Amino acid sequence: xxxxxxxxxxxxxxxxxxxxxxxxxxxxxxxxxxxxxxxxxxxxxxxxxxxxxxxxxxxxxxxxxxxxxxxxxxxxxxxxxxxxxxxxxxxxxxxxxxxxxxxxxxxxxxxxxxxxxxxxxxxxxxxxxxxxxxxxxxxxxxxxxxxxxxxxxxxxxxxxxxxxxxxxxxxxxxxxxxxxxxxxxxxxxxxxxxxxxxxxxxxxxxxxxxxxxxxxxxxxxxxxxxxxxxxxxxxxxxxxxxxxxxxxxxxxxxxxxxxxxxxxxxxxxxxxxxxxxxxxxxxxxxxxxxxxxxxxxxxxxxxxxxxxxxxxxxxxxxxxxxxxxxxxxxxxxxxxxxxxxxxxxxxxxxxxxxxxxxxxxxxxxxxxxxxxxxxxxxxxxxxxxxxxxxxxxxxxxxxxxxxxxxxxxxxxxxxxxxxxxxxxxxxxxxxxxxxxxxxxxxxxxxxxxxxxxxxxxxxxxxxxxxxxxxxxxxxxxxxxxxxxxxxxxxxxxxxxxxxxxxxxxxxxxxxxxxxxxxxxxxxxxxxxxxxxxxx
Numbered sequence: 001x002x003x004x005x006x007x008x009x010x011x012x013x014x015x016x017x018x019x020x021x022x023x024x025x026x027x028x029x030x031x032x033x034x035x036x037x038x039x040x041x042x043x044x045x046x047x048x049x050x051x052x053x054x055x056x057x058x059x060x061x062x063x064x065x066x067x068x069x070x071x072x073x074x075x076x077x078x079x080x081x082x083x084x085x086x087x088x089x090x091x092x093x094x095x096x097x098x099x100x101x102x103x104x105x106x107x108x109x110x111x112x113x114x115x116x117x118x119x120x121x122x123x124x125x126x127x128x129x130x131x132x133x134x135x136x137x138x139x140x141x142x143x144x145x146x147x148x149x150x151x152x153x154x155x156x157x158x159x160x161x162x163x164x165x166x167x168x169x170x171x172x173x174x175x176x177x178x179x180x181x182x183x184x185x186x187x188x189x190x191x192x193x194x195x196x197x198x199x200x201x202x203x204x205x206x207x208x209x210x211x212x213x214x215x216x217x218x219x220x221x222x223x224x225x226x227x228x229x230x231x232x233x234x235x236x237x238x239x240x241x242x243x244x245x246x247x248x249x250x251x252x253x254x255x256x257x258x259x260x261x262x263x264x265x266x267x268x269x270x271x272x273x274x275x276x277x278x279x280x281x282x283x284x285x286x287x288x289x290x291x292x293x294x295x296x297x298x299x300x301x302x303x304x305x306x307x308x309x310x311x312x313x314x315x316x317x318x319x320x321x322x323x324x325x326x327x328x329x330x331x332x333x334x335x336x337x338x339x340x341x342x343x344x345x346x347x348x349x350x351x352x353x354x355x356x357x358x359x360x361x362x363x364x365x366x367x368x369x370x371x372x373x374x375x376x377x378x379x380x381x382x383x384x385x386x387x388x389x390x391x392x393x394x395x396x397x398x399x400x401x402x403x404x405x406x407x408x409x410x411x412x413x414x415x416x417x418x419x420x421x422x423x424x425x426x427x428x429x430x431x432x433x434x435x436x437x438x439x440x441x442x443x444x445x446x447x448x449x450x451x452x453x454x455x456x457x458x459x460x461x462x463x464x465x466x467x468x469x470x471x472x473x474x475x476x477x478x479x480x481x482x483x484x485x486x487x488x489x490x491x492x493x494x495x496x497x498x499x500x501x502x503x504x505x506x507x508x509x510x511x512x513x514x515x516x517x518x519x520x521x522x523x524x525x526x527x528x529x530x531x532x533x534x535x
Contacts, residue, residue, distance in 0.1 A: 084304020093331030183228025191220020206286025355397030452502025
């Protein structure tokens with residue numbers, strides 16, 4: 001049985017609830033009554049041996065215990081929901097987005113279709129005049145002035161002013177019952193203004209999404225010039241046509257703007273919220289909350305965590321809290337927590353792939369140290385005595401997940417593991433010789449290549465102790481030079497070759513990063529970059 005609970009209340013509120021429930025429960029138990037509260041909006045979380053908070057009886061003591069433990073469980077902090085990656089879109093990034101968006105909106109507005117307009121008017125002294133305007137099409141459209149601003153807590157505000165539209169069409173007229181005439185006309189719309197609020201939130205997949213609201217469009221001035229025939233008649237009742245054209249334009253502009261905004265979402269859907277790294281691991285970059293919008297930037301807080309593919313098990317540690325410093329100069333800033341790297345260590349260690357078999361052919365031929373019993377027998381005579389003239393194999397593997405720490409301008413990786421030495425017998429079976437504990441520290445150099453975070457490591461320190469020996473006691477210190485050489489010429493190059501492949505950063509569609517720089521700070525690295533989209 002389970003206690004099912006997880007909700008958001010303050011510690012003071014929970015303490016009050018516990019006290020209240022205890023007093024009420026004791027009173028009801030003494031009266032022999034049953035208490036069945038209603039409980040709604042609750043997620044699940046394993047608890048002590050009891051059913052759930054949906055309904056329960058206060059008569060048995062176990063139910064009272066379950067209730068108390070459940071309520072006290074609310075006081076116990078859950079695993080941190082701090083993001084592993086923070087992404088800030090700055091004013092420079094918004095400006096780049098405005099340029100792309102306005103160009104696309106301009107093309108969208110060129111698709112405005114003005115319906116044929118017809119009607120009749122009484123013109124003195126002629127009398128009734130029937131008129132129609134048809135075959136209207138846009139010949140020119142411009143959006144010369146626009147701005148995209150931030151609306152804290154809400155989204156974006158797009159404002160367009162001094163826009164203009166030029167159209168051409170045909171007119172037809174009939175008056176005095178029998179007289180017909182036709183010609184062409186040019187229509188100029190100026191001082192057109194458009195404003196729309198663009199909401200920014202998280203969708204059900206953890207990707208950002210946008211929506212439009214409060215769209216308004218206003219036609220400032222309409223100028224019509226008629227050509228040919230009885231065009232003078234149209235000039236007499238151009239006010240009727242002006243009103244009809246204003247209405248036709250204003251009815252179409254906002255739906256097209258809203259459609260242009262909604263067409264952003266398919267591009268946002270291309271965000272790699274689950275980025276596969278290799279056959280062992282993937283990174284989750286889903287939003288952990290709706291985007292945070294301030295006066296100067298939009299911040300996207302992402303999960304930023306490695307997982308084994310198909311097995312999303314949380315590590316026994318949480319992401320540290322961190323915030324990005326005031327930034328300026330780039331379109332985009334990414335703060336990548338040490339949690340992301342440490343979750344990678346947890347995942348690969350759990351997958352059992354942080355190990356390497358080392359044989360003599362992996363050691364450069366120029367090295368005086370060979371991986372055989374002759375070399376090791378120099379330092380451990382029992383090996384040469386019992387296993388003369390044999391080749392050896394080493395198995396290096398981690399015993400706990402490696403951990404990385406970020407300090408200003410310094411990234412350090414600590415790895416604890418073992419190295420097991422084997423003699424390769426003539427029948428190709430392995431005979432264990434000894435096992436050493438390894439305590440290794442390496443410095444990490446990090447960089448951004450394309451859309452990947454890459455790196456390399458170099459050895460800082462190696463400490464070894466004897467764990468098990470099958471060839472008697474020996475001084476481990478005498479093997480330092482051999483194993484430092486093996487780490488430097490075999491293990492670390494293997495690690496670096498893999499790190500050079502890189503790990504995918506959060507990205508959208510055909511986005512490229514340019515003018516990128518990286519800085520290591522306390523608990524996270526800061527990546528500043530501009531972006532380009534291949535349109």
